[in-house]
Amino acid sequence: MTPGGNFFESLVGGTDPALVSEAADRAAMLLVRGARTTGDAEVAERLLHLADTEGIETIAEVWSGSPADSLAGCLWRLYLLRSWVYADPAGVAREFEAGQRSAQVARVVAGVAEPPGPEQLKAMVDQVLRGIAGSDFADVLLRAAAFARVVATGRASLSDPTNAEVQRMLVLSEQLEAAGHAELDHGLA
DSSP states (O other): OOOOTTHHHHOOSSOOHHHHHHHHHHHHHIIIIIHHHHOOHHHHHHHHTHHHHHOHHHHHHHHTTSOTTSHHHHHHHHHHHHHHHHHOHHHHHHHHHHHHTTOHHHHHHHTOOSSOOHHHHHHHHHHHHHHHHHSOHHHHHHHHHHHHHHHHHHHHHHSOTTOHHHHHHHHHHHHHHHHHHHHHHTOOO
């Protein structure tokens, strides 16, 4: 027996993954492309605190499955990076400080104030996210990539370089950097 035309419509539960993906892409497009056209400082502040007000879990529900080379995937990675910095600013500062000696260029691109303490790292990550509304999105991605690269380098110097956490941070850096270059070349969608 084959299902009739109303069979799928009568099922209750679960959200269509295609609709979730479409909503994620649309929201990301509005946040990145729409925010830049407003020039409103309040919009930048609301974007900065989006994960705080809506919860990173809510954002994850919509954006975490998005490809790294999409606006939604980039926003997920940026908010994840900010949440991590706020969750462990002292640990991040230690890793950043350890990595800055070996990753000089990335340290400069990241733009962290000296000395790179917990409060300076929070300020830097917030400044980067404010850039979603106020500057070139490629710059936002490249600065975040540079920051993640310095931290990955620091993690490798403080622990086993094959450590899964080192590798995850390196992958995050590479994904953000590739997305930044894609944004420069043709704009992410």
